[in-house]
Amino acid sequence: MPTITTTIAMLEYDFMRNAFAAAGVAAVVSGLVGYFLVLRGQTFAGHALGHIGFAGATGAALIGMAPVWGLVGFTVAAGIAIGWLGERISGRDVAIGVVLALALGFGLLFLHYYTAFAAQATALLFGNVLAVDPFTILALIGLGVVTLAALAAIMRPLLFLTLQPELAEAKGVPVRFVSTAFMAIVALAVSESAQIVGVLLVFALMVGPPATAQRLVTGLWSGMILSAALALAEAWLGIAMAYATDWPVSFCIALLSALGYCLSRGNWPARRSAAAQG
Amino acid sequence: MSVIALDHAALGVGGRTVLRDVSCAIAPGEFIGVLGPNGAGKTTLFRAILGLIRPLAGSIRVFGRAPRRGDAAIGYLPQVRTLLPDLRVRGVDFIASSVRGERWGLPVHPRPERKVVAETLAAIGAEELAERPLADMSGGERQRLLLAQALLGEPKLLLLDEPLISLDQRHQESAVELVRGFVRERGITVLFSAHELNQLIGALDRVLYLGNGQAALGTVAEVMTAPVLSRLYDARIEVVRADGHIFVLSRGRNVERSDHQHDHSHGDAHAHHHHDHRHA
Ligand SMILES: Nc1ncnc2c1ncn2[C@@H]1O[C@H](COP(=O)(O)OP(=O)(O)OP(=O)(O)O)[C@@H](O)[C@H]1O
Ligand SMILES: [Mg+2]
Numbered sequence: 093m094p095t096i097t098t099t100i101a102m103l104e105y106d107f108m109r110n111a112f113a114a115a116g117v118a119a120v121v122s123g124l125v126g127y128f129l130v131l132r133g134q135t136f137a138g139h140a141l142g143h144i145g146f147a148g149a150t151g152a153a154l155i156g157m158a159p160v161w162g163l164v165g166f167t168v169a170a171g172i173a174i175g176w177l178g179e180r181i182s183g184r185d186v187a188i189g190v191v192l193a194l195a196l197g198f199g200l201l202f203l204h205y206y207t208a209f210a211a212q213a214t215a216l217l218f219g220n221v222l223a224v225d226p227f228t229i230l231a232l233i234g235l236g237v238v239t240l241a242a243l244a245a246i247m248r249p250l251l252f253l254t255l256q257p258e259l260a261e262a263k264g265v266p267v268r269f270v271s272t273a274f275m276a277i278v279a280l281a282v283s284e285s286a287q288i289v290g291v292l293l294v295f296a297l298m299v300g301p302p303a304t305a306q307r308l309v310t311g312l313w314s315g316m317i318l319s320a321a322l323a324l325a326e327a328w329l330g331i332a333m334a335y336a337t338d339w340p341v342s343f344c345i346a347l348l349s350a351l352g353y354c355l356s357r358g359n360w361p362a363r364r365s366a367a368a369q370g
Numbered sequence: 371m372s373v374i375a376l377d378h379a380a381l382g383v384g385g386r387t388v389l390r391d392v393s394c395a396i397a398p399g400e401f402i403g404v405l406g407p408n409g410a411g412k413t414t415l416f417r418a419i420l421g422l423i424r425p426l427a428g429s430i431r432v433f434g435r436a437p438r439r440g441d442a443a444i445g446y447l448p449q450v451r452t453l454l455p456d457l458r459v460r461g462v463d464f465i466a467s468s469v470r471g472e473r474w475g476l477p478v479h480p481r482p483e484r485k486v487v488a489e490t491l492a493a494i495g496a497e498e499l500a501e502r503p504l505a506d507m508s509g510g511e512r513q514r515l516l517l518a519q520a521l522l523g524e525p526k527l528l529l530l531d532e533p534l535i536s537l538d539q540r541h542q543e544s545a546v547e548l549v550r551g552f553v554r555e556r557g558i559t560v561l562f563s564a565h566e567l568n569q570l571i572g573a574l575d576r577v578l579y580l581g582n583g584q585a586a587l588g589t590v591a592e593v594m595t596a597p598v599l600s601r602l603y604d605a606r607i608e609v610v611r612a613d614g615h616i617f618v619l620s621r622g623r624n625v626e627r628s629d630h631q632h633d634h635s636h637g638d639a640h641a642h643h644h645h646d647h648r649h650a
Contacts, residue, residue: 133454245474252471255457255464258448259519262420264440264472306458310503312477315458 102335107222111341114224114232115327118284119297121236123305123323125243125281126298127316128274130306132254135299136185137174137275140192141282142291144170147195149216149291150202153209159216160231163291164283170195171279175272219290219342221331232284239280246273251312288327289342296342297323300349307356322352371434373398373527373559374419378428381411381418387426388414389580394587396559396578398526401550402587403570404563406580407603407625412563413449415580416529419561420446432527440472445525447516449532449563461507462487462500465519486522494518494548509536517545521552528553528560534569546573566626567594568615590616 102108129138148166149159170191177184203213215223224232243250249270253260261267285294301322305315330345337344372395381389388411396402404412417423418430421437430437432444457464469483479487491497496514504512517533530549534542546562550573553560564570567577567590577593579586581602586593593599594616599607603618603625610617618626 131454131457131459133456244476248471248473248475248477251477252467254454255459255467256448256471256519257452258450259446259468260471262417262422262439262444262446262448263468310458310460310463310501312459312463 098336099332102332107224108331108335110224110226110229111221111331112328114229115221115288115331115345116324117229117232117236118288119301119323119327120320121239121281122285122294122297123301123320124240124316125277126302126323127305127319128243128247128250128254129278130299130302132274134275134278135295137171137188138278138282138298139295140174140188140195141167141171141275141279142286142294143192143199144195145279145282145286146216146291147199147202150199150206150209150213153212154202154206159209159212160228160283160287163216163286164235164280166195167279167282168276169279171275171277171282172272175275176268215290216286217290217292218340219286219288219293221288221341222334224287228287232287235280235284239277239284242273242277242280246270246277250274289345293342293346296346296349297327300346300353301326304349304352304356307353326352371398372396372431373400373433374561375431376428377431379418379425379430380427381414381423382426383414383417383423387583389585390583391428392585393428394578394585396561396576396587398559399553399557400575401553401560401562401573402576402578403567403574404561404578404580405565405567405626410580410602411583412580413531416446416531416561416563419527419529420444442523443526445520445522445528447520447528447530447533449535451512451516457504459504460501461496461504461515462491464504465491465515465522468519469522490518490522493552494521510538510541513537514541514545517549521549524556526558528558528562530560530562532563532565534564542569546570549573567618571614571616594618 129135145163145167148162150162151166152162153159174188177187203209249260249265252263253265253267253270257267281298282294285297289296302319304322305319309315309318326348327345330348331341333339333344334341374396376392376394379389379392380387404415406412414423418425419432419437421439421441432441466479466484466487467477469479469487488500491500494514494517496518499507499511499515507515513533513536520528520530533545537545546569549560549562552558561578562570562574571590576587576589579593579599579602582604584602586598586602594609596607596609599609599618603620605620607625608619610619617624
């Protein structure tokens with residue numbers, strides 16, 4: 093683990109400062125949005141959105157557009173479609189799975205016709221946070237603000253709908269609108285997260301930290317804050333660890349995310365007695 | 371003025387008519403036991419009162435006007451209670467989410483709202499559930515929590531759709547007792563659906579018995595008779611009174627009970643409904 097001097101040395105590089113800034117923004121957004129994704133049991137949909145975004149990004153590159161817009165456009169469109177499928181459609185995961193495989197297939201096809209993109213494709217799949225430029229950071233901040241503002245606007249009915257769908261419907265929550273808006277928000281968060289850890293590892297930021305937080309605390313606000321804090325800590329520590337070891341950043345973040353979750357699942361004596369006291 | 375009035379109302383879902391030409395009126399403060407076999411239309415009736423479905427014909431009036439979705443004066447405990455399997459949210463947050471949960475913005479609850487939640491939990495003796503995550507509660511404890519939440523926010527009308535499911539005999543009695551006490555003090559009107567009259571017999575004022583597309587509203591003595599129930603079950607029904615209990619029999623089989631006919635201890639008997647005992 094880096095000491096204080098290496099931390100300072102590390103921050104002398106522009107690309108490292110950019111990496112910390114970009115990862116910080118994406119981690120907080122992912123941790124907060126992911127909290128609801130895990131609460132709603134829709135992690136699979138989040139995973140699928142990443143894959144669909146891959147097809148969008150490669151497709152955009154093929155027609156000469158910036159891949160990031162293809163990524164955002166495709167994930168948001170797919171998110172809205174998944175949300176529109178409704179709250180409790182049986183076989184929804186099967187439908188998502190089929191679309192997911194198809195999307196990855198298309199991504200491969202686009203790559204096949206645009207071989208020059210192959211190097212960028214790896215970055216897209218596994219992330220390349222050490223290469224983000226200041227423009228990307230601004231884009232991440234802008235996208236993050238929009239995402240969190242939208243989440244804040246629907247959070248109350250979203251929570252009600254998540255915890256008690258039948259009652260929420262009876263009490264006048266616009267069910268379809270809220271669930272669709274939420275999937276669009278997830279799509280934006282996936283796009284953010286994919287810039288850091290890549291589409292294949294969005295789980296590391298969007299699912300690991302919230303799942304860990306939900307195991308550690310049962311309060312709503314404490315859970316959300318802990319989730320964002322864990323995502324931030326794992327992202328930053330991951331970058332520092334990569335700097336110290338020369339391992340890929342995304343691997344380090346994924347490792348820390350998994351480690352955090354495993355530790356939280358352990359039935360430690362301290363937690364047992366805390367739970368017993370309520 | 372009646373709280374609920376149905377005037378030649380026909381109700382249906384998915385292109386099927388479930389209740390035809392039902393007329394009845396329920397007065398303020400009445401405790402109505404809503405009974406009837408599976409598929410009789412109890413849930414459909416509740417959903418119509420909530421304004422989630424419109425009558426196919428005739429009219430429904432709730433508090434003197436057409437029902438509208440999101441009426442704060444109605445407390446509701448849905449029959450289908452989808453619960454995510456690993457919900458690590460505290461009981462108190464679970465309940466609080468329903469307090470004006472349809473509004474936009476952040477789920478922050480000012481002190482008065484939190485106080486109401488705490489008081490309702492206390493009223494139903496569920497304070498100890500407040501801090502525990504839902505995933506760690508038993509089915510019956512969750513049920514109690516859901517009951518507390520239906521009572522939240524000073525409703526004038528309570529629609530409780532099979533709140534006794536997954537409760538054992540003793541907890542069934544205490545739940546009925548609890549609702550009875552709560553509504554009597556406050557003059558709340560209750561529609562309480564159940565599969566067996568005997569669970570409610572001490573608490574209810576009148577029975578609304580549904581079946582065969584029809585409805586019968588009246589006192590136990592009026593409704594629980596062979597002619598009325600034969601019409602509702604579309605079969606020859608015998609009503610047997612024994613030991614303060616009433617049994618609805620068709621060819622010697624109890625049609626209100628499911629498979630565990632003579633076993634009172636099976637609180638979860640309703641979890642596996644059998645549809646057509648009368649033909650068995
Ligand atoms: N969404 C739906 N689409 C089509 N038919 C439906 C739908 N929901 C209910 N039904 C039908 O409407 C009828 C009445 O259903 P309802 O749920 O009101 O019965 P119930 O009296 O509540 O029964 P239970 O005791 O099983 O809860 C049933 O025959 C059912 O099959
Ligand atoms: Mg029902």
